[in-house]
Amino acid sequence: MSDKHILVTNDDGIYAPGIKALWEAMSELGHVTVVAPNREQSAVGHAITLSDPLRVDEINRSNGFKGFSVDGTPSDCVKIATQALLEVEPNVIVSGINLGSNTGTNIIYSGTVSAATEGTMLKIPSVAVSLNSFESRDFTGAKKAAKTVVSHVLEKGLPEKTLLNVNVPAIPENEIKGYKITQQGNVAFRDRFEKRVDPKGRVYYWMTGQMFDPDEEPNMDHNAIMDNFVSISPIHYRLTNHDFIDELSGWDLS
Amino acid sequence: MSDKHILVTNDDGIYAPGIKALWEAMSELGHVTVVAPNREQSAVGHAITLSDPLRVDEINRSNGFKGFSVDGTPSDCVKIATQALLEVEPNVIVSGINLGSNTGTNIIYSGTVSAATEGTMLKIPSVAVSLNSFESRDFTGAKKAAKTVVSHVLEKGLPEKTLLNVNVPAIPENEIKGYKITQQGNVAFRDRFEKRVDPKGRVYYWMTGQMFDPDEEPNMDHNAIMDNFVSISPIHYRLTNHDFIDELSGWDLS
Numbered sequence: 001m002s003d004k005h006i007l008v009t010n011d012d013g014i015y016a017p018g019i020k021a022l023w024e025a026m027s028e029l030g031h032v033t034v035v036a037p038n039r040e041q042s043a044v045g046h047a048i049t050l051s052d053p054l055r056v057d058e059i060n061r062s063n064g065f066k067g068f069s070v071d072g073t074p075s076d077c078v079k080i081a082t083q084a085l086l087e088v089e090p091n092v093i094v095s096g097i098n099l100g101s102n103t104g105t106n107i108i109y110s111g112t113v114s115a116a117t118e119g120t121m122l123k124i125p126s127v128a129v130s131l132n133s134f135e136s137r138d139f140t141g142a143k144k145a146a147k148t149v150v151s152h153v154l155e156k157g158l159p160e161k162t163l164l165n166v167n168v169p170a171i172p173e174n175e176i177k178g179y180k181i182t183q184q185g186n187v188a189f190r191d192r193f194e195k196r197v198d199p200k201g202r203v204y205y206w207m208t209g210q211m212f213d214p215d216e217e218p219n220m221d222h223n224a225i226m227d228n229f230v231s232i233s234p235i236h237y238r239l240t241n242h243d244f245i246d247e248l249s250g251w252d253l254s
Numbered sequence: 255m256s257d258k259h260i261l262v263t264n265d266d267g268i269y270a271p272g273i274k275a276l277w278e279a280m281s282e283l284g285h286v287t288v289v290a291p292n293r294e295q296s297a298v299g300h301a302i303t304l305s306d307p308l309r310v311d312e313i314n315r316s317n318g319f320k321g322f323s324v325d326g327t328p329s330d331c332v333k334i335a336t337q338a339l340l341e342v343e344p345n346v347i348v349s350g351i352n353l354g355s356n357t358g359t360n361i362i363y364s365g366t367v368s369a370a371t372e373g374t375m376l377k378i379p380s381v382a383v384s385l386n387s388f389e390s391r392d393f394t395g396a397k398k399a400a401k402t403v404v405s406h407v408l409e410k411g412l413p414e415k416t417l418l419n420v421n422v423p424a425i426p427e428n429e430i431k432g433y434k435i436t437q438q439g440n441v442a443f444r445d446r447f448e449k450r451v452d453p454k455g456r457v458y459y460w461m462t463g464q465m466f467d468p469d470e471e472p473n474m475d476h477n478a479i480m481d482n483f484v485s486i487s488p489i490h491y492r493l494t495n496h497d498f499i500d501e502l503s504g505w506d507l508s
Contacts, residue, residue, distance in 0.1 A: 050461065
């Protein structure tokens with residue numbers, strides 16, 4: 001085993017099967033510490049906990065899995081792990097393995113990706129790993145992909161402000177065609193609200209809807225996993241639209 | 255009054271002073287509907303509510319302010335407003351006026367900006383407005399800036415996937431030097447966790463810390479408001495780091 005230190009987190013919570021799979025895969029690459037939310041935190045985006053204190057509990061399971069559970073968001077976990085819990089700064093932060101892909105515009109809502117973004121902001125190379133299924137318990141392909149990508153990141157590093165967003169098709173490992181470097185595509189969730197009335201006569205709404213994918217290009221993240229490739233997108237958070245600066249500067253705002 | 259429809263939201267909650275100020279300013283530009291969280295939702299990032307239903311209440315205040323309060327996040331408010339509550343699609347969505355600036359890497363955590371991002375994803379031109387003070391109740395300068403910027407957006411529109419992030423210095427209106435088109439800078443919050451022990455002997459942590467600003471360039475968002483200008487940054491959510499695609503494609507991942 002190398003002397004690398006790896007921080008593992010997620011947004012499905014420390015008891016989710018995906019984080020156990022990721023812990024197993026990462027344990028082959030270095031010393032792993034798990035710091036993860038104590039309950040599911042999906043679709044929390046890049047939330048942080050400002051107005052409440054954070055509680056931390058140590059977890060020790062009979063299978064050897066141990067770590068810290070935090071009553072906060074994925075971003076909270078990365079912050080408190082690196083600033084308060086870990087004695088050594090991790091060489092890499094890996095978030096996942098999420099149940100459900102994080103592609104296209106949906107990555108804006110993703111707690112899995114936000115944990116990696118938080119790591120990146122702390123200048124630690126970070127990787128988010130998601131499996132394109134809400135039900136699968138077969139993490140074989142995703143574990144292999146995580147191990148492959150993270151071992152390269154440990155060796156080569158990542159550019160400033162850039163994380164890798166890895167999505168793995170939920171198919172038997174030997175059917176995965178390989179790795180494709182992709183862009184964030186335009187796949188999105190089209191919302192619909194279902195209006196209902198509760199037994200006391202009060203109205204409430206359920207958000208529902210479905211994914212739609214307007215992308216044609218095969219090098220888009222969602223299309224790559226549909227084509228049975230592992231998708232790897234380099235994601236940054238330089239959010240300025242430089243293309244619009246000149247036109248905007250022409251607006252007469254005085 | 256024009257026939258424009260304006261959706262106003264925020265992350266400080268529907269009872270915050272900033273949203274009332276924004277409602278007043280926008281009422282001079284068109285028909286305003288307020289749909290905002292029923293309580294403070296700061297630092298929620300781009301969270302959405304998937305596992306609980308959303309409740310909506312109508313608010314009617316004696317000063318004429320009315321709208322809908324939602325027990326959800328700023329993104330939830332924009333979604334439910336446009337998909338379920340409004341009869342007409344708004345011409346513009348305006349989020350704010352936030353107490354506290356949203357500049358640099360901090361915009362990642364911002365509920366104010368995320369509401370505008372959500373509007374942008376729904377292809378509706380959107381603007382986020384923040385005042386650089388946590389205490390000020392003088393919204394005069396911010397109201398004028400919001401009115402100026404939004405009236406231009408109503409006239410000219412915005413490019414696809416691009417919102418305007420407006421930050422206003424908390425100084426008397428006549429001391430504001432004008433408008434500066436800026437980039438998202440690197441100002442950030444440097445976290446520190448304060449470890450405490452509760453009366454029952456359990457450990458808990460408070461997140462604290464302070465802002466730091468490594469930017470030198472005057473055309474960065476935070477520096478512009480420090481220089482007494484209204485900062486306007488065009489923000490998009492095309493998150494692919496294209497500069498790294500070639501190098502990443504050279505990694506031997508087989």
